[in-house]
Amino acid sequence: MTRVITIDGPSGSGKGTIAAGLAERLGWRCLDSGALYRLSGLAAARAGIGLEQPTELAQIAGNMQVEFRDGRVFLDGEDVSLDIRSETAGNAASRVAAVPEVRAALLEWQRAFARAPGLVADGRDMGSVVFPDAGVKIFLTASPEERAQRRYNQLKEKGLDANLACLVEKIRERDERDSNRSVAPLKAPEGALKVESTELSIDEVLEQVLKKVRDAYPDLFR
Numbered sequence: 001m002t003r004v005i006t007i008d009g010p011s012g013s014g015k016g017t018i019a020a021g022l023a024e025r026l027g028w029r030c031l032d033s034g035a036l037y038r039l040s041g042l043a044a045a046r047a048g049i050g051l052e053q054p055t056e057l058a059q060i061a062g063n064m065q066v067e068f069r070d071g072r073v074f075l076d077g078e079d080v081s082l083d084i085r086s087e088t089a090g091n092a093a094s095r096v097a098a099v100p101e102v103r104a105a106l107l108e109w110q111r112a113f114a115r116a117p118g119l120v121a122d123g124r125d126m127g128s129v130v131f132p133d134a135g136v137k138i139f140l141t142a143s144p145e146e147r148a149q150r151r152y153n154q155l156k157e158k159g160l161d162a163n164l165a166c167l168v169e170k171i172r173e174r175d176e177r178d179s180n181r182s183v184a185p186l187k188a189p190e191g192a193l194k195v196e197s198t199e200l201s202i203d204e205v206l207e208q209v210l211k212k213v214r215d216a217y218p219d220l221f222r
Contacts, residue, residue: 012147041092
């Protein structure tokens with residue numbers, strides 16, 4: 001079986017950055033599962049499909065024409081890299097992700113990313129649902145205030161408007177929604193290394209993760 005490392009955590013915890021850095025370090029594939037839900041939300045909105053239409057939402061999610069190329073994300077041939085990183089897209093993704101039919105439609109798609117030489121997968125249920133047998137599981141978290149500040153900085157760097165107080169409120173609301181949804185709620189997978197990153201740099205978090213990976217796969221570092 002292909003080796004898999006999962007990195008789960010709430011919005012803004014740094015899991016995407018750590019997953020990408022780890023995948024580059026190992027020479028493995030990387031799955032940003034959140035992008036699939038953001039794309040599903042965007043595609044549904046464009047098609048005028050609402051949360052009260054689970055069957056149609058699942059059809060949208062399962063039939064999207066998605067391509068990840070050169071660090072960009074394309075939906076039906078259109079570059080939507082910036083569109084799916086907006087706060088609106090993030091909130092839409094959280095709502096769409098609570099629909100069981102959508103999660104079922106995307107499950108096998110996500111599992112299909114696990115190919116040689118290995119996969120680093122980040123999301124909210126990678127270690128608990130999508131890859132429950134992963135050899136290494138990480139759960140990253142940070143305070144809502146710290147995560148909001150990180151998001152604020154990202155938006156400003158992209159030239160987008162942002163309000164820090166509103167971001168804190170939205171993050172708290174999303175945490176509540178993600179943690180209490182009926183299907184695949186956000187939680188630390190059993191056996192996962194929990195890393196509280198509020199006071200840590202990216203390099204410090206990555207070092208903790210690498211130590212866990214070395215313990216599990218020592219042959220990768222010989």
